[in-house]
Amino acid sequence: MAVRASDRLDVMGTGVATVGIIMASVGFGLVPYFARGLTSEGMAPHAVAFFRYAIAATVLLPFVWQARAEWRALLWGLVAGVAMGVGWIGYVRAVEVAPVSTVGVLYMTYPVFTLLIAWLVFGDRPGRRAVLAALMIIAAAALASSPAAVPAEHLPVLVLSLAAPLGFGFGINVLVHRLSGLKPLARISCVSLGSVLGLLPLLVATPIEALRPATVEGWWLVVGVALGSALVPQMLFTVCAPVIGTARTSIAGSFELPTMFLVGWFAFAEPVSLAQWAACAMVIAAIVLTPGKPIRSIAGNAAVGGRECGNG
Template sequence: MSAHVSATPQPVPGDAARWITPLEIGVLGAIWGASFLFMRVAAPEFGPAALVELRLALGAIVLLPFLWRARAAFPMRLWPKLALIGAINSAVPFLLFAWAAERAPAGVGAICNALTVLFTALVGAMFFSERIGWARSATLAVGFAGVVVLASGRIEGAAIGPAVLAGAAAALLYGIGINLVRRHLGGLPATAVAPVTLGCAALLVLPFAIAQWPAQPVSLQAWGSVALLGVLCTGAAFVMYYRLIARIGAGRASTVTYLVPVFGVTWAWWLLGETPTLRMAIAGALILGSVALSQRLPK
């Protein structure tokens, strides 16, 4: 999950707003949390490159009608910039999360994903002259302390530090990508930007996917996980997220960030038997607590 864009909220008439918005935020959190479960299932059989190629391609195909409708807004001179943002905001972080999914429980990646909010603020302060203040800086430090706690843990005797670092690096790239999208693609329709960047990212990953395509037959379970990852967690979820932004604004829609790790850990525990550890709980509390505080403190 990395789509953060600005939009003017559009109110929902009647009593529908009282239950539609919380329901959609909950469903979206469950879907994005499940993406780490699907990566955990599919990555060992597909490998990172093939898995990510299919995810990107399927997500772009689902969103293609939105691009076709707004195609006039995308002149050729803009495509190199879109390709760069696609690499930063989709191709490389997806590869890092898929690599981590081969080496650590699904909940670890889901917890690392929450760092996106913190890295977005940090990158904005370091490179785009955004002010964060001492109080918000302290909350960022707490969140990054959670990364240290998580990275120092072991699952069934195996160190998960490399997977945690990969997940944190992916979140950092999300933070960079979000800042780039805000500043360079702000005037474009978000639902059309997504398929362009996903499609460009798919083209960038394609040579690696071909070179590393699995030599052994892939199970139906892994194929099903990849299909759900691309169609549901990437394509359909982006549409749902942009609908939320249009209705309630980017700030309120971003509260889904808090639900993704919860659902990610829950799905992995329920369906894969990956019991969360005390260290994961402490790290998750530190990271999510810092995210919550950083969004509430004045800039």
């Protein structure tokens, strides 16, 4: 049977979209490289978080203006952005002192927080597979952050880093339950703007020396964290995810975690233990297990909606 040209284009489009999701996930996974490089130059963690969101908020601001009639949804997006921006400070602080692989696994606990918030706040009861996947992620986090893998002095910082997946989980819920009427770029913009507004008070109280990098190389890292790990990956997800659906997106998006592991290994000479690789495998298996159909449940939309909301 002959294959129509349109069929070939559909297949090509799916393949390109899958590659786009993988590239976006790699960009998200590079966050520790940029964050640690900037904090080592003396920048405060909240200043790093501010610069990550500021360019996206500025570039995409016209989309917020276009959607100004949907002010209630935009307000929800701003609140979600504040939660995500402030929570991301804990992630940057953890990357500064703890192994990247451990921090990466803890960050990937965001589906657990997403399910809990969806259930307790929005009445969105998770299915059995979603609950099983969440339990697998919790086990992976415990394995990666066990006393055998992490020095005891780093445990308080790792607990603080959970503010990032907590804020991210709240952001995903807002995205699905309150921002569905907005266009994708308007969602990214209002959430990024909320993060910027939430971090401004901290910037005002910070010495000027801690708000900017000290070298030209540091400014390139600022560009990298803003474009390479935020704006460009978010736009790739926004464009590519609808083409391939949530199931394939979640699988391709799992490249983020091993990317973090490789960043710690190659960029910072951090050995990755067998337990941490096992935790990585458990997280990816949980992502694959989670339902990927475009259903109302947060469990089915977290991977896609989360990155549209501005993942780290």
